[in-house]
Amino acid sequence: MTRVAETAALGGAAALARPVRARHGATPQEGYGFALALLAPSSALIGALLLVPLVLLLIISFKSVKLGNIALILKADFTWGNYFRVLSDPATWHSLSISGTYIAGSSIIAFGLGLATALILNEKFPAQRLFRTLILLPWAVPGITATIAFLWILQPSFGVLNFLLRTLGLATQDINWFGDSRLALAAVIFPTVWKTYPFFTIMLLAALQTIPRELYEAASIDGANRRRQFQWITWPSIRRYAIVALVFNAMYVFREFDFIYASTKGGPQGATDTIAIRIYNLAFEAFDMAAASALGVLTFVIVAISVLGFVRWQMKVEQR
């Protein structure tokens, strides 16, 4: 559910980035001090829990120390060694490609499901509200709970999916979904898609509701069938929202932790070792805080560049 709010938040950011003077007159308003006072609690918390940690992360990334004591960390010598080590490690590049496959695979499937459910929920039919609540429900399920449900469904000997595949004659032997290094990435995509598709449903449903009914009426008078109506009216109207949703979902999946940690922890043989999981394992399994921090800083640079690029792109689109 976080990513939905995040979208709201970044949508807000785009709004803030727009020039505001046009709407609200000269900038220094009365009550300026009051405005800043209201912002103070949030700013203090975020400063202490975001800026300070980021600076600390940057410092640790240049130090050769093992875990823990902040005083010791600050005393150690500076070195570029961690960055050199991380960048020359093939495992880093492997993780990056795993992250890419994981994001692309889960986003495409979740988008398809989200579009299908949004198109159905956008039309009027009996008990629509009930279905809307039910279809969006996986959104509220904790990630860990979704994961254990799929661990059980995909269990090799007693899992219901293998039973269904055997019954339908699609498999002759048991498939070890999470244990087989060729299938593990597909296996972690199951819970990911299940928990993320409602996000696409919500975003696309909101977009669909902005399309005027008259467009469809006019099109059907002109003899356009359903497929043509989708191609000419629906898709062009929701395309922008679809791209925004895909970008935000990609960012959410990029930092995903719960599904992989609770099922494969990055294995087997690194098959599900995404960047987010690799940072965690380096820090808390291998206790190599310095390398984890260096990888963290590199990740931060990638994310920051993507976000800035995206916000600029969105502002350009809006100005058109």
Next chain:
Amino acid sequence: MTAAAESRLASTLRLFLAGLLTVLLLFPVYWMAQTSILPTSSILSRNPDLLPKIADINLSAFETLVRQYPVARWFLNSAMITVGSALLSTLCATLAGYSLSRFKSRTASGIAFVLLLGRVLPGTLLVLPYFVLFRWAGILDTHTAVILANASMIIPFATFMMKNYFDDVPRELDEAAKVDGCSAMTALWFVVLPIARPGMAATVAFAATASWVDLLFARTLLLSAENWTVPVGIASLIGEVQTSWNQLMAAGVLSVLPVFAVYWFAQPYLVGGMTSGAVKG
């Protein structure tokens, strides 16, 4: 076929399709629930029944789970962290959201932007400096640590949710209150906040859900088992009761009950509030 009959057919078809999709998509929840009410002997079958046999149904998995593991303790810990995070986040987000809605300035835009940029970082990246900092501050392995970590994750989103609600409250209202002699603070407290109450309810619901489901921060910042939350407890069960699938599923069922309750009541506000933020942009 007449137009009316045609539209009735289309609507029935949609109902059928929606029903089919719902059944398919909710299957994991159903399968978890039905496993939790069956004895081990009947779930460890190569050919499971898709509908449970009535005679087999019992709650012994729940009983064993609660007897063998400190489930009540996990719920209490989760509840305390959830309430703490929700209150702290909603308080900060309401004040900041009002400020961003009513007063525009470069400073405010700057603060907002920094806040957002940081929030797209992987949580696994932030939990690392948190671990070091909280140990240094002496609050590692306390609920306070997790409440702070959760709040830092929730406040930025919640702030923009609240900003959107305040944007919909006409500014003439608080201006009129000020003309009538209210100070900025009393205008906010007596005039604006009562109107923004649904928005605050949605924010509380969002914040509570987000901290209830958190695994990463609780798993990393809570070291002793008596401080664990529900998700951490469930994660610890995975290795331990590899064969007791019905107990694991029972834990899963228990973990979703509170979220479903919140979701059921707050769903219209949540969906409406969040999409308006995204689409109005």
